[in-house]
Amino acid sequence: xxxxxxxxxxxxxxxxxxxxxxxxxxxxxxxxxxxxxxxxxxxxxxxxxxxxxxxxxxxxxxxxxxxxxxxxxxxxxxxxxxxxxxxxxxxxxxxxxxxxxxxxxxxxxxxxxxxxxxxxxxxxxxxxxxxxxxxxxxx
Amino acid sequence: xxxxxxxxxxxxxxxxxxxxxxxxxxxxxxxxxxxxxxxxxxxxxxxxxxxxxxxxxxxxxxxxxxxxxxxxxxxxxxxxxxxxxxxxxxxxxxxxxxxxxxxxx
Amino acid sequence: xxxxxxxxxxxxxxxxxxxxxxxxxxxxxxxxxxxxxxxxxxxxxxxxxxxxxxxxxxxxxxxxxxxxxxxxxxxxxxxxxxxxxxxxxxxxxxxxxxxxxxxxxxxxxxxxxxxxxxxxxxxxxxxxxxxxxxxxxxxxxxxxxxxxxxxxxxxxxxxxxxxxxxxxxxxxxxxxxxxxxxxxxxxxxxxxxxxxxxxxxxxxxxxxxxxxxxxxxxxxxxxxxxxxxxxxxxxxxxxxxxxxxxxxxxxxxxxxxxxxxxxxxxxxxxxxxxxxxxxxxxxxxxxxxxxxxxxxxxxxxxxxxxxxxxxxxxxxxxxxxxxxxxxxxxxxxxxxxxxxxxxxxxxxxxxxxxxxxxxxxxxxxxxxxxxxxxxxxxxxxxxxxx
Amino acid sequence: xxxxxxxxxxxxxxxxxxxxxxxxxxxxxxxxxxxxxxxxxxxxxxxxxxxxxxxxxxxxxxxxxxxxxxxxxxxxxxxxxxxxxxxxxxxxxxxxxxxxxxxxxxxxxxxxxxxxxxxxxxxxxxxxxxxxxxxxxxxxxxxxxxxxxxxxxxxxxxxxxxxxx
Numbered sequence: 001x002x003x004x005x006x007x008x009x010x011x012x013x014x015x016x017x018x019x020x021x022x023x024x025x026x027x028x029x030x031x032x033x034x035x036x037x038x039x040x041x042x043x044x045x046x047x048x049x050x051x052x053x054x055x056x057x058x059x060x061x062x063x064x065x066x067x068x069x070x071x072x073x074x075x076x077x078x079x080x081x082x083x084x085x086x087x088x089x090x091x092x093x094x095x096x097x098x099x100x101x102x103x104x105x106x107x108x109x110x111x112x113x114x115x116x117x118x119x120x121x122x123x124x125x126x127x128x129x130x131x132x133x134x135x136x137x138x139x
Numbered sequence: 140x141x142x143x144x145x146x147x148x149x150x151x152x153x154x155x156x157x158x159x160x161x162x163x164x165x166x167x168x169x170x171x172x173x174x175x176x177x178x179x180x181x182x183x184x185x186x187x188x189x190x191x192x193x194x195x196x197x198x199x200x201x202x203x204x205x206x207x208x209x210x211x212x213x214x215x216x217x218x219x220x221x222x223x224x225x226x227x228x229x230x231x232x233x234x235x236x237x238x239x240x241x242x243x244x
Numbered sequence: 245x246x247x248x249x250x251x252x253x254x255x256x257x258x259x260x261x262x263x264x265x266x267x268x269x270x271x272x273x274x275x276x277x278x279x280x281x282x283x284x285x286x287x288x289x290x291x292x293x294x295x296x297x298x299x300x301x302x303x304x305x306x307x308x309x310x311x312x313x314x315x316x317x318x319x320x321x322x323x324x325x326x327x328x329x330x331x332x333x334x335x336x337x338x339x340x341x342x343x344x345x346x347x348x349x350x351x352x353x354x355x356x357x358x359x360x361x362x363x364x365x366x367x368x369x370x371x372x373x374x375x376x377x378x379x380x381x382x383x384x385x386x387x388x389x390x391x392x393x394x395x396x397x398x399x400x401x402x403x404x405x406x407x408x409x410x411x412x413x414x415x416x417x418x419x420x421x422x423x424x425x426x427x428x429x430x431x432x433x434x435x436x437x438x439x440x441x442x443x444x445x446x447x448x449x450x451x452x453x454x455x456x457x458x459x460x461x462x463x464x465x466x467x468x469x470x471x472x473x474x475x476x477x478x479x480x481x482x483x484x485x486x487x488x489x490x491x492x493x494x495x496x497x498x499x500x501x502x503x504x505x506x507x508x509x510x511x512x513x514x515x516x517x518x519x520x521x522x523x524x525x526x527x528x529x530x531x532x533x534x535x536x537x538x539x540x541x542x543x544x545x546x547x548x549x550x551x552x553x554x555x556x557x558x559x560x561x562x563x564x565x566x567x568x569x570x571x572x573x574x575x576x577x578x579x580x581x582x583x584x585x586x587x588x589x590x591x592x593x594x595x596x597x598x599x600x601x602x603x604x605x606x607x608x609x610x611x612x613x614x615x616x617x618x619x620x621x622x623x624x625x626x627x628x629x630x
Numbered sequence: 631x632x633x634x635x636x637x638x639x640x641x642x643x644x645x646x647x648x649x650x651x652x653x654x655x656x657x658x659x660x661x662x663x664x665x666x667x668x669x670x671x672x673x674x675x676x677x678x679x680x681x682x683x684x685x686x687x688x689x690x691x692x693x694x695x696x697x698x699x700x701x702x703x704x705x706x707x708x709x710x711x712x713x714x715x716x717x718x719x720x721x722x723x724x725x726x727x728x729x730x731x732x733x734x735x736x737x738x739x740x741x742x743x744x745x746x747x748x749x750x751x752x753x754x755x756x757x758x759x760x761x762x763x764x765x766x767x768x769x770x771x772x773x774x775x776x777x778x779x780x781x782x783x784x785x786x787x788x789x790x791x792x793x794x795x
Binding site for chain 4: 327329333361362365366369372376379380383391395398402422
């Protein structure tokens with residue numbers, strides 16, 4: 001990643017001036033995040049100024065297709081949903097190793113390939129175990 | 140050239156967050172909040188690792204490598220910790236660590 | 245610091261450029277939503293032999309504009325038993341990551357918000373943040389439909405994130421960089437990545453359909469079974485932000501990623517022609533490629549029925565993830581074995597793609613036969629009792 | 631006018647957000663508020679990593695902590711609903727003792743923390759992906775493989791716990 005942009009790319013950088021600096025790049029990211037929140041807030045405020053406000057008891061009730069809601073929704077739910085979240089976390093952790101490896105794998109060569117192969121094989125064994133235990137079933 | 144934040148400030152912030160997390164673990168009785176506080180403590184150590192790795196100039200990127208392994212441990216810890224909480228909750232619908240006493244001898 | 249054009253002071257140019265970038269991104273999203281919703285309705289109508297919107301403006305062109313005005317003027321009430329902080333935070337939580345994704349998209353040569361070193365990783369990261377907003381929206385509503393919708397949605401989004409990211413990693417293997425600008429620059433000729441790794445493209449396409457809640461993966465908001473899933477309690481402009489703006493924004497982003505990674509982004513004839521015509525042509529190619537994918541998304545919506553939740557999950561975990569992992573392993577091995585040429589990778593990938601496309605009906609047939617056999621056994625076992 | 635002070639200002643804002651949200655996690659009465667504030671702390675911590683020049687670590691932080699662990703914890707919150715309870719019941723009997731111990735331990739550490747000085751040669755910002763990768767896959771190859779075994783153990787353990795009838 002240390003090599004500079006190509007000759008063609010460098011010429012373009014001079015024409016329209018991409019952000020050159022590390023700090024400034026992330027400053028952009030932060031500003032975009034803030035702008036998103038501010039935009040949503042502004043849109044809702046404008047909407048709030050022009051909309052009618054007639055609150056009735058009916059409107060304040062939870063909508064469940066016309067039925068009377070029975071109790072809060074925050075009840076007990078079957079926990080096999082949890083297995084998928086769990087598997088996802090494990091594969092997400094795999095991803096944080098995959099990205100650095102993918103950038104450098106030409107230099108690491110067969111050595112890196114075997115390392116990553118073993119790593120993925122062990123995780124796939126876990127996936128296979130979950131499959132055998134019927135944990136991948138969504139009822 | 141921009142002014143740099145001194146290393147000490149990062150370490151102090153890391154320590155502050157670590158002790159906030161520790162206080163949470165000692166003070167709260169909801170098992171899930173305790174797990175959250177453990178995550179805060181792990182995150183505080185991550186900040187210290189990255190700060191030392193970037194600013195001390197002794198360890199090049201190795202401090203950051205350690206952080207990656209801390210991520211692995213944190214993910215595994217939360218996965219198993221929550222599974223234990225859920226399994227205990229199934230026996231008795233509570234997440235209060237004072238009330239879960241079945242493991243006592 | 246780089247001096248700005250027309251001899252502007254660098255410091256002023258810095259903030260001016262940032263302001264322009266933010267405003268452009270917002271205009272793009274708003275405009276995109278207006279145009280895309282109109283296109284979607286017209287295309288659906290054409291495919292279903294209807295006329296679609298035609299009252300407001302010529303060819304009904306102003307219909308979505310009128311709809312937007314209506315949404316703004318509509319009361320967005322909040323039911324009494326909702327979780328206040330979560331309910332208000334959710335729209336911003338899904339909108340902000342989507343907006344921030346536009347920072348790294350290279351629209352044309354030299355036109356990019358900020359060329360981050362880790363551009364693609366950054367996009368994957370922001371994609372994973374969107375889940376949080378949806379789970380929180382589902383939870384905050386205190387509505388059974390919303391909660392089930394939120395849970396399902398979280399299950400679907402996090403599951404399909406895995407094959408999506410694995411396909412992206414496969415593309416990174418071929419390109420060797422995470423910077424979006426570098427990825428676009430690395431595919432100058434007519435032989436773009438689509439010819440090298442078509443299977444990764446297909447798997448990413450499927451995952452992208454699921455990530456953006458598009459048919460056939462639109463279970464989280466399945467109108468006919470879950471009312472509107474996690475959106476049930478949202479009304480007025482809150483609903484408009486969460487669904488219309490964010491969904492079409494996300495569709496635009498995944499289509500932009502696809503055209504950059506596999507079709508060379510702004511690359512096309514004439515992008516080298518000059519300092520002004522080059523970027524303009526680049527922007528044109530990029531827009532054409534991106535909109536082509538969006539049209540395919542709409543075509544799919546008009547064609548395919550919705551999947552069931554268990555089919556959705558088992559398709560992801562039992563087929564898509566093993567397949568992407570296999571593709572990743574094969575691609576990496578061949579790239580190391582033949583570092584000079586990409587031809588073996590391309591051959592292997594086309595073979596795998598053929599196997600996937602031809603094998604899918606076979607697997608489906610076997611599954612159906614097994615299920616039917618099981619059902620027959622059950623009816624035979626139950627017959628004597630009746 | 632220039633951008634000289636932007637780093638200290640950003641550090642101050644992020645530090646304030648981290649400490650505030652961290653305290654919020656500990657003190658909030660509603661568990662959902664705690665979870666949201668925890669995600670907020672993680673997000674700000676990612677900003678802190680960016681400030682230190684470790685952009686890859688920051689991205690991983692959001693990917694793992696905000697995208698995965700927070701979702702997992704929200705699942706945990708959803709599956710263990712609690713009846714309405716008094717705020718005080720959320721705290722243990724030894725609350726004061728715990729708080730005092732934490733505060734006493736914190737004071738000397740905080741005092742020592744400021745003694746650390748920079749080594750002078752600050753590495754360039756960003757671009758830490760390649761050095762990170764070369765460290766993991768050469769010097770730390772064994773811990774890397776051990777990590778996969780740890781993940782496998784976690785996966786199997788959690789599935790057994792959850793699937794138990």
